[in-house]
Amino acid sequence: MTSVQTAEYARRSGASALNKVPEVTIWFWIIKILCTTVGESFADWINMTLGVGLEATAAIFTMVLAVVIVWQMRLPRYVAGVYWLAVVVVSVTGTLYTDILTDSLGVPLALSTTAFSIVLAAVFGVWYFRERTLSIHSITTFPREAFYWLAVLVTFALGTATGDWTLELTGWGAGVSVLLPAGLIVAVILGWRLGANAVLSFWLAYILTRPLGANLGDWFASPSSDHGLNLGTALTSVIFLGAILVTVVYLTLSRRDVIEEYEKTHAAPSVQPNLLRERIGLGYFAVVAAVTVGVLVWANAQPHAQSAGESENASSSSVQLTPAQATKNFPPAEITKFRMIAQDSLNKLRAGDQKGATARIKDLETAWDDDQDSLEPKDETAWTFLDGQIDTVLKAMRASSPSSADEQKALTDLLTSLS
Numbered sequence: 001m002t003s004v005q006t007a008e009y010a011r012r013s014g015a016s017a018l019n020k021v022p023e024v025t026i027w028f029w030i031i032k033i034l035c036t037t038v039g040e041s042f043a044d045w046i047n048m049t050l051g052v053g054l055e056a057t058a059a060i061f062t063m064v065l066a067v068v069i070v071w072q073m074r075l076p077r078y079v080a081g082v083y084w085l086a087v088v089v090v091s092v093t094g095t096l097y098t099d100i101l102t103d104s105l106g107v108p109l110a111l112s113t114t115a116f117s118i119v120l121a122a123v124f125g126v127w128y129f130r131e132r133t134l135s136i137h138s139i140t141t142f143p144r145e146a147f148y149w150l151a152v153l154v155t156f157a158l159g160t161a162t163g164d165w166t167l168e169l170t171g172w173g174a175g176v177s178v179l180l181p182a183g184l185i186v187a188v189i190l191g192w193r194l195g196a197n198a199v200l201s202f203w204l205a206y207i208l209t210r211p212l213g214a215n216l217g218d219w220f221a222s223p224s225s226d227h228g229l230n231l232g233t234a235l236t237s238v239i240f241l242g243a244i245l246v247t248v249v250y251l252t253l254s255r256r257d258v259i260e261e262y263e264k265t266h267a268a269p270s271v272q273p274n275l276l277r278e279r280i281g282l283g284y285f286a287v288v289a290a291v292t293v294g295v296l297v298w299a300n301a302q303p304h305a306q307s308a309g310e311s312e313n314a315s316s317s318s319v320q321l322t323p324a325q326a327t328k329n330f331p332p333a334e335i336t337k338f339r340m341i342a343q344d345s346l347n348k349l350r351a352g353d354q355k356g357a358t359a360r361i362k363d364l365e366t367a368w369d370d371d372q373d374s375l376e377p378k379d380e381t382a383w384t385f386l387d388g389q390i391d392t393v394l395k396a397m398r399a400s401s402p403s404s405a406d407e408q409k410a411l412t413d414l415l416t417s418l419s
Contacts, residue, residue: 018077021139021148022257024202029209031084031247036213037240039091039156041221043099044366045233054104054359058096065093073145078258080251084244087152094156095214102164104359109165116158123151124203134199137259155203159210166211170299178219180295181212187288195274196281204285232370321385326417329379334371338364339418342393346411349404357407361397364390389414 022028046057065086072086098116101107127147128134139145167177185208192201220236222228231239255261327335341364348357368390376383393410396402 019137019139019259020072020075020078020083020145021136021259022078022080022083022251023259023262024136025257025262027247027251027257029205031244031251032087032206032209033213033216034240034244034247035084035087035091036156036159036210037217037220038088038237038244039095039210039213039217041217041233041236041240042088043092043095044221045237053363054096054100058093058100061089061093061096065089069149072149073142080248080257084248086149088241088244090149090153091156091210091213094153094210095160098157098160098164100359102161103362104355106355106358109161109168113158113161113165116154116161120151120154120158123147123154127151134203136202151203152206155207156210159207160214162207163211163214166296167215169296171302172299173222177215178212180292181208181215184208184288184292185212188285191281191284191288194281194284195277196284197278200282200285230373321382321417323417323419326382326385329382330375334375335418337367339415341367342411342415342418345393345397346408346415349407349411354402354404358397361393365394386414386417389417 043057043061046052046060052060068082068086068089072082075082098112101112102109124134127144131138131144131147136148139148163177163181166172166180170177172180185205188201188205188208192198217233217236217240218228220229220231220239221233222230251257341360345357345360345364348354348360368387372383389410393407393414396406396410399406
C-alpha cells in the first residue's frame with residue numbers, strides 16, 4: 001500500500017496544517033515491522049535478562065511513552081526521528097501491558113484479545129463519530145493525533161494478545177509462526193489492490209505487523225534447539241534498533257515519506273470510492289477471516305510438537321542429582337541469580353501474593369532460557385535435571401487452579417537443588 005484512497009484526501013489537499021504522520025510507502029511498512037520486533041525483544045531483555053521485572057519495566061516505559069508522545073504532539077509537523085521513536089516506545093509499552101494481563105493477572109489470551117478488539121472498535125467509533133474520517137492522511141489537528149496514537153497503542157496490545165493466543169492454540173515454534181501473519185498481510189494487500197476500502201486495509205495490515213514483528217523477534221532470539229537463530233534478546237534488539245536508526249536517517253535526509261513532499265512527485269489518488277468494489281472487498285476479508293479461523297482450529301487439533309528441551313526432560317525425568325552434582329559445573333553467580341528469583345517467588349507465595357509470585361517466576365523462566373546456550377554444554381545432565389525442576393515449578397504456578405502446597409513444594413525442591 002502506497003497511499004490511502006479516501007475522499008478526505010481532496011479536503012486535506014487544501015488545508016494549511018501539515019500532517020503529523022508519514023506517507024504510507026514501502027518504507028513505512030519496513031520500519032513498522034522493525035519497530036514491532038524491537039517491541040518484543042527489547043521488552044523481554046529489560047524485563048527478564050536485566051531482571052527489572054514486568055511491572056517495573058511497564059511503569060518505566062509508561063513514563064517514557066508520556067514524554068515522547070508529548071514531544072511528538074508538540075511538533076508542528078512530521079519529524080521522522082521523533083515519530084518513529086514514539087512508535088518504538090508504544091510498541092514496547094503495548095507489549096508490556098498485554099504481558100501484565102497474561103502473566104501477572106492471569107487473564108486468558110482469548111479474553112484479552114476480545115477485550116482489546118472491543119476497545120479498538122470503540123476508539124475507531126468515537127474517532128469517526130467526532131472527525132468523520134479515520135484516514136491517516138488527515139492527522140492535522142490535536143484531537144485526530146490523539147485518536148491516532150491511542151489507536152496505535154491499542155493495536156500493539158491487540159497484536160501482542162492475538163499473536164500469543166495463536167501460538168498457544170497452534171503450538172507453532174519460531175520460524176513457522178512467522179508464516180501466518182505474513183500470509184494474512186499479503187492477503188490484505190491483495191484485497192486492497194482489488195478495491196477493498198483503503199482505510200480498513202491499512203488498519204488491518206497495521207495490526208498484523210505486530211504479531212509478524214514479534215514472531216520475527218522470537219525467531220531471531222530463540223535457541224537453535226527451538227529452531228531459532230540463537231541470537232538472544234540483547235543482540236536481536238541491537239540489530240533491529242540499528243536497522244531502525246539507519247532507515248530513519250535515510251528518511252530524514254531524503255524526506256521520501258513526508259506527505260507534502262510525496263505529493264509533489266506522485267499523482268493524487270482517486271477520491272471517488274467504488275462502493276461495489278469495497279463491498280466485494282469486505283466479503284473477501286470475511287472469507288479470509290473464516291479460512292484463518294479454520295486453519296487455527298485445525299492446527300489446535302494437531303499434536304503439538306515438544307521443544308528439544310521438553311523432550312530431554314521427558315526422557316531424563318528419572319535422573320536424580322544431589323545439590324553438589326546439580327550445580328558444581330555452573331558459574332556460582334548464575335546459580336545465585338536463579339536461587340534469588342526462586343526465593344523471591346516463594347516469599348511472595350508465603351505472603352499470599354499469588355500474582356506477584358507468578359510474575360516473578362516468569363523472570364526465572366526467561367533467565368534460564370537465556371543462559372541455556374552457555375550452561376547446557378558445561379553439564380548436560382545437570383542442566384536437564386534443573387530444567388525439569390523449573391518446568392515443574394512453572395506448571396504448578398500456572399495451573400488453572402494453583403495449589404499453594406504444590407507450588408511451595410516445587411519451589412522448595414528447586415531451591416534445595418540450587419543450594
